[in-house]
Amino acid sequence: MNATQQKKFLEAFIEIIRKTSTELPKDVIEAVQKGMQAEQAGSNAKYAFEIIEKNIGLAKQKSQPLCQDTGSILFYVHYPRKFDGEALAKVMRKAVVDATKKGYLRQNSVDSLTGKNSGTNIGPGSPSLHLEPWNKDHFDVRLMLKGGGCENMGVQYSLPDNRIGAGRDVAGVKKCILDAVQNAQGKGCGPGILGVAIGGDRGAGYLESKEQLLRKMGDKNPDPVLAGIEEETVREANTLGIGPMGFGGKTTLMGVKVGALNRLPASFFVSVSYMCWAFRRQGAQVSAKGEIKKWLY
Amino acid sequence: MIRLEAPFTEEKIRSLKVGDMVELSGTIFTGRDAVHKWLHEGNEPPVSLKDGVIYHCGPVVIREKGKWVVKAAGPTTSIREEPYQAGIIERFGLRAIIGKGGMAEKTRQACQKCGCAYLHAIGGAAQVLAEAVKEVENVYEYERFGSPEAIWQLRVENFPLVVTIDAHGNSLHKEIEAASAARLTESFARMAAAKR
Numbered sequence: 258m259n260a261t262q263q264k265k266f267l268e269a270f271i272e273i274i275r276k277t278s279t280e281l282p283k284d285v286i287e288a289v290q291k292g293m294q295a296e297q298a299g300s301n302a303k304y305a306f307e308i309i310e311k312n313i314g315l316a317k318q319k320s321q322p323l324c325q326d327t328g329s330i331l332f333y334v335h336y337p338r339k340f341d342g343e344a345l346a347k348v349m350r351k352a353v354v355d356a357t358k359k360g361y362l363r364q365n366s367v368d369s370l371t372g373k374n375s376g377t378n379i380g381p382g383s384p385s386l387h388l389e390p391w392n393k394d395h396f397d398v399r400l401m402l403k404g405g406g407c408e409n410m411g412v413q414y415s416l417p418d419n420r421i422g423a424g425r426d427v428a429g430v431k432k433c434i435l436d437a438v439q440n441a442q443g444k445g446c447g448p449g450i451l452g453v454a455i456g457g458d459r460g461a462g463y464l465e466s467k468e469q470l471l472r473k474m475g476d477k478n479p480d481p482v483l484a485g486i487e488e489e490t491v492r493e494a495n496t497l498g499i500g501p502m503g504f505g506g507k508t509t510l511m512g513v514k515v516g517a518l519n520r521l522p523a524s525f526f527v528s529v530s531y532m533c534w535a536f537r538r539q540g541a542q543v544s545a546k547g548e549i550k551k552w553l554y
Numbered sequence: 555m556i557r558l559e560a561p562f563t564e565e566k567i568r569s570l571k572v573g574d575m576v577e578l579s580g581t582i583f584t585g586r587d588a589v590h591k592w593l594h595e596g597n598e599p600p601v602s603l604k605d606g607v608i609y610h611c612g613p614v615v616i617r618e619k620g621k622w623v624v625k626a627a628g629p630t631t632s633i634r635e636e637p638y639q640a641g642i643i644e645r646f647g648l649r650a651i652i653g654k655g656g657m658a659e660k661t662r663q664a665c666q667k668c669g670c671a672y673l674h675a676i677g678g679a680a681q682v683l684a685e686a687v688k689e690v691e692n693v694y695e696y697e698r699f700g701s702p703e704a705i706w707q708l709r710v711e712n713f714p715l716v717v718t719i720d721a722h723g724n725s726l727h728k729e730i731e732a733a734s735a736a737r738l739t740e741s742f743a744r745m746a747a748a749k750r
């Protein structure tokens with residue numbers, strides 16, 4: 258990467274961070290509106306939705322973070338094989354530092370032992386970069402900002418689970434998903450969206466559960482069994498009456514996305530990542546010259 | 555919609571009930587983990603909290619043209635203050651706590667006993683809430699705790715909230731959780747039946 262390219266890519270990454278932090282993607286806005294319509298006029302749930310909607314508009318208009326917790330910075334990038342992945346990672350880290358200075362990201366990364374805030378969002382594990390080369394000429398850059406409140410509501414089950422009576426089958430998986438919703442109540446700033454992984458080891462399961470959140474809200478899972486789990490668990494979760502912020506109401510979940518990984522015969526994990534209504538994920542197709550060609554959500 | 559002016563009287567707080575939607579105006583104080591722990595350890599607050607409001611919030615505040623300006627002011631998770639809150643309500647005569655996610659038994663009991671209420675803000679609505687903050691009136695213990703943990707005295711206007719713990723022993727959090735637990739059992743049964 259030469260100096261001109263570096264500058265172009267830096268600008269592109271900062272813009273992707275800005276847009277992700279300050280604007281909700283279209284598919285999420287549609288889901289919020291659908292939820293709002295389902296709630297009764299004058300209810301606490303409707304009130305919460307109205308404020309959420311106002312906040313979405315205001316953040317975009319002011320180009321300021323939607324939520325002050327700008328979350329874990331999770332990048333998923335495919336890049337043309339001829340590019341140097343390390344150089345790319347360097348530019349991405351610089352973009353994070355600059356976006357923090359500009360206030361698109363809060364100073365949000367703390368040393369786990371000393372409690373000291375790096376002030377730049379840079380440190381071991383932050384930002385989290387998933388880089389993969391591919392054979393195309395353009396870059397596919399996706400970014401998710403995942404807040405702490407909802408991340409704390411994530412949970413991993415090891416089946417069989419006697420507490421909820423979940424066995425090692427599809428029925429057991431569904432029970433895990435609904436139990437996670439019951440435990441979260443309003444604490445993850447619902448209405449939420451769940452990313453779920455069946456199988457894998459513990460680490461791979463959580464990674465996959467987050468990657469499921471890169472799917473579009475309205476898409477349909479190509480696997481009919483998984484599609485069935487998604488539909489049924491959303492429907493059932495919305496009978497629980499937890500509602501936005503846990504105020505009670507019809508919209509407890511806006512979506513569930515489930516993926517399956519192979520597992521060892523000895524283990525059967527169900528990993529659930531809870532995403533709050535402030536579902537900040539965006540993506541862009543970026544040319545080899547570092548120009549944003551198209552937004553992906 | 556109920557309009558509230560802080561600071562409150564006990565009578566005013568006792569007139570609120572769970573599920574009431576309120577818009578709060580007046581002076582409130584931010585306080586999160588460090589402040590709660592510090593007060594709990596026996597320190598006296600630098601400003602009287604009598605009949606006042608504590609907001610669980612670590613705001614983003616910057617200095618613009620010699621003045622403090624609040625850039626984001628959403629609530630933080632309240633349950634972390636559960637070990638301290640009841641004692642602080644009782645000792646200093648607080649009338650309202652603002653936060654998100656609700657609080658537990660000890661706080662619910664203190665609210666009932668002392669005439670205090672828990673007002674739930676909308677989590678994530680940082681910009682709407684920042685707009686409702688009209689002025690930074692003062693800041694205390696800035697040196698000691700740093701910006702997000704300091705005690706910010708804010709003047710707010712029409713700050714949107716829902717009463718989720720009232721001064722009569724009711725907690726919306728408790729009610730919703732019990733109701734949803736019952737529905738979860740029904741849901742499990744429904745799914746098991748559909749399978750057959």
Ligand code: SF4
Pocket residue numbers: 324325326327328403404405406407408445446533534535628677678679
């Ligand atoms: S859970 Fe989401 S909306 Fe709530 S405070 Fe955290 S990032 Fe913001």
